[in-house]
Amino acid sequence: MHTPRSEARADGFHGRMRCERRTPSARVVLSAYDARTELAAHGHPAAHLCVPLRGRYRERVAGRQVERAPFDVVWYSPGAEHAEVFHEPGVHLLVELVAPGHEVRRDPVDTLPGAPVLAGVVRLLRLATDPSADTLALDDAVADVVARADIEPGRREERTPPGWLARVEEAVHDRFREALSLDELARLAGVSTPHLARTWRRFRGETLGDTVRALRTREACRRLAADDAPLARVALDAGFADQSHMGRALRRAVGATPAALRRAVAGA
Numbered sequence: 001m002h003t004p005r006s007e008a009r010a011d012g013f014h015g016r017m018r019c020e021r022r023t024p025s026a027r028v029v030l031s032a033y034d035a036r037t038e039l040a041a042h043g044h045p046a047a048h049l050c051v052p053l054r055g056r057y058r059e060r061v062a063g064r065q066v067e068r069a070p071f072d073v074v075w076y077s078p079g080a081e082h083a084e085v086f087h088e089p090g091v092h093l094l095v096e097l098v099a100p101g102h103e104v105r106r107d108p109v110d111t112l113p114g115a116p117v118l119a120g121v122v123r124l125l126r127l128a129t130d131p132s133a134d135t136l137a138l139d140d141a142v143a144d145v146v147a148r149a150d151i152e153p154g155r156r157e158e159r160t161p162p163g164w165l166a167r168v169e170e171a172v173h174d175r176f177r178e179a180l181s182l183d184e185l186a187r188l189a190g191v192s193t194p195h196l197a198r199t200w201r202r203f204r205g206e207t208l209g210d211t212v213r214a215l216r217t218r219e220a221c222r223r224l225a226a227d228d229a230p231l232a233r234v235a236l237d238a239g240f241a242d243q244s245h246m247g248r249a250l251r252r253a254v255g256a257t258p259a260a261l262r263r264a265v266a267g268a
Contacts (some may be wrong), residue, residue, distance in 0.1 A: 013094055014039050021128050023139040024183035025099035025193050028128045033057075033090040041083040043076075048096040049112075049145065050074045051121050055090025059083065061109045073112040073121055075149065080108035093125055095142060099183060099193060112149045120145040132245040139182035140209035143197035161203045164189040168196065172208070176215040177239035182208065212239075217253045220246055224258055225265040231258050 015031035022028075033055065041060070052070050059066045061082040068074065068084075076082065124141040127133040168189050172180070185208070186193045200208050220238040223229065229237075235246035243258075250258055 013044075014042075015092070018091070019129060021133075021138055023135050023142065024181045025097065025139055026142040027096040027098060028124065028138065028142065029094040029096070030128070031092050031094060033086045033092070035086055035088045037086045039084040041081050043079040043081045044096070045078055046096050046098055047078050048076050048094060049121075049149075050076065051093040051095075051125075053091045053093055053125070055086060055088045057084050057086040057088075057090060071118060071121075073117050073149070075110045075112055077108040082109055093121070093128070095124070095145070097142075097146070114148075116148045117145065120148045132241045132248070134179060134241060136180045136182060136212055137209040139193065140197060140207050143182055143193040144201070144207055146194040147198035147201075162199065164191065165199060165203060168200070169204075172211060173215065176212050177219070177237070180212065213249055214253070216240055216246075217249050220250060220258065221254070221261060224262045228262075234258070 013029055013031055015033040015037075017029060018032050019030040020027065030053075035055075051073050052068055054070055056067065056069050059068055059082055061080070120141070124138075124145055127138050127141050168185050171185060171188055182193050182196065186196045189196055191199075197208065200206075200211075204211060206214075216239040220234055220240070223234045223238060231246070232243045235241075235243045238246065240246040240249065247258055250256060250261065254261065256264070
């Protein structure tokens with residue numbers, strides 16, 4: 001049976017693009033593939049992660065054949081050559097790491113084990129497919145996956161919060177209403193984005209994205225309690241993309257819609 005060959009798209013990936021999100025440090029793509037499609041040997045100029053979400057396939061890498069299955073998490077160093085044949089229709093989550101600082105101490109192509117990496121990938125997938133997710137949350141999720149996979153060279157973990165963490169925290173509290181980027185905060189700290197993500201989680205007990213969402217949610221609650229401004233105005237002033245984004249955040253955080261919260265405060 002003839003096996004059709006897939007040609008690379010202009011962006012360097014194969015298949016049909018179903019979704020693309022860009023951040024200062026990464027490009028996150030969902031690509032779909034037909035059954036029995038063959039990808040000739042190829043490499044990519046930037047390091048990337050590949051996570052098949054649906055469909056099994058066979059990969060040829062470094063002279064050996066590897067069977068890949070859904071939710072394998074595979075690391076590719078820049079230029080690492082590989083070829084695939086798809087046994088069935090598939091969809092892949094692809095994360096291209098475009099920012100510096102992602103040097104690796106792994107094999108050129110390596111499967112990343114462990115539940116923590118998988119948990120980070122699922123969080124990233126949910127954000128990548130949520131149109132209301134902002135750039136900081138998506139960038140934070142990418143850095144979190146990198147940190148969980150220990151792709152960044154090993155560092156000695158600090159026993160006390162480093163001095164730069166206070167500078168980042170001050171910036172986050174002053175500017176949470178803005179479209180902050182993890183790359184910008186990492187430059188302020190003088191560290192890589194994965195190191196910033198890992199250190200923030202270690203000493204603050206949550207991701208940077210979680211912190212920003214909490215600050216925006218609290219600001220929205222304060223505005224809802226203070227006046228009767230339109231909900232769309234409150235959402236934008238608190239840093240949310242729109243009113244529906246604020247509504248989802250409040251329901252998740254406090255279990256109430258913005259209108260219900262405003263009524264409850266008014267009746268207190």
